[in-house]
Amino acid sequence: MKLTKEDIQFIDTYLENSDVVFADIRMEIVDHVASDIEDRMSASNTTDFYNVFKDYMVQNKAQLLKDNRQFLKSADMKIWKAFLKGLVSPLTPLIFLTSFFGFYFLYLNFNIETFRLIISYVPLIGLSGFLLTYVVYHKAKNLKRFSVVERLAMPFWVFYQIPNIIFNFSYQAKNLATVLWIVGIVSLVLTLMLVLVCVSIKLFKSYEKQYKTLA
Numbered sequence: 001m002k003l004t005k006e007d008i009q010f011i012d013t014y015l016e017n018s019d020v021v022f023a024d025i026r027m028e029i030v031d032h033v034a035s036d037i038e039d040r041m042s043a044s045n046t047t048d049f050y051n052v053f054k055d056y057m058v059q060n061k062a063q064l065l066k067d068n069r070q071f072l073k074s075a076d077m078k079i080w081k082a083f084l085k086g087l088v089s090p091l092t093p094l095i096f097l098t099s100f101f102g103f104y105f106l107y108l109n110f111n112i113e114t115f116r117l118i119i120s121y122v123p124l125i126g127l128s129g130f131l132l133t134y135v136v137y138h139k140a141k142n143l144k145r146f147s148v149v150e151r152l153a154m155p156f157w158v159f160y161q162i163p164n165i166i167f168n169f170s171y172q173a174k175n176l177a178t179v180l181w182i183v184g185i186v187s188l189v190l191t192l193m194l195v196l197v198c199v200s201i202k203l204f205k206s207y208e209k210q211y212k213t214l215a
Contacts, residue, residue: 002038003034003037003038003049004049007034007037007049007053008030008034010049010053011030011033011034011037011053012026012030014053014057015029015030015033015064018061018064018065019065019068020064020065020068021145022071022072022075022145022146022147022150023144023145023146024146024147024148024207024210025068025071025072025075025147028071029064029067029068033056033060033064036056036060037049037052037053037056040052040056071147072147072151075147075148075151076151076154078148078203079148079151079152079155079199079203080155082199082202082203083155083195083196083199085199086195086196086198086199087192087195089195092191092195095190095191095194095195096187096188096191099186099187099190099191100183100184100187103115103118103119103183103186103187104179104180104183106118107179107183119182119186122186122189122190122193123159123160123161125190125193125194127156127160132197146207148203148207149200149203149204149207152196152200152203155196156193156196159189159192159193159196
């Protein structure tokens with residue numbers, strides 16, 4: 001007993017209206033629900049999809065929503081695994097060293113206020129990275145909402161906040177040791193942001209390819 005395309009779409013719409021908003025997660029759950037309903041319809045030898053579906057949801061909706069939350073946790077884990085993989089790239093230490101000596105060069109050749117002003121712009125790099133990778137790439141292609149893609153907002157927000165703390169600490173940049181600490185931390189944060197941007201682009205392309213039929 002196979003479900004029609006209209007039945008599959010009905011399940012998908014029902015789940016979306018039940019706050020299973022991410023297309024990739026919904027696809028996984030739809031496949032599971034459709035298979036179970038097909039089995040029930042075959043066992044009872046009925047073609048009444050809607051009544052079978054209603055009874056199934058009465059029994060299983062709570063568990064399906066719980067599964068949705070588990071999928072979201074898996075999405076977060078996938079992001080951090082991809083991020084850690086990006087950190088071990090040979091380019092990562094090169095980015096850090098370039099940033100470190102670049103900021104230190106600015107400190108040596110400009111006054112402290114200019115140095116602090118440049119540090120204050122570092123959070124905007126992370127914000128710009130998110131805008132470019134999510135708003136421009138994702139929205140311009142009119143893709144569906146994907147769990148990993150949207151969950152990327154959290155690490156971007158974290159890395160946006162860290163430089164603001166450093167900016168306030170930069171008022172204490174009165175000796176070389178303190179300056180080197182500030183330069184090192186800012187360079188590290190900038191490196192993490194750039195790695196996250198690269199990871200985001202790779203994840204976006206991966207999801208676009210994997211779920212091309214949902215685009």
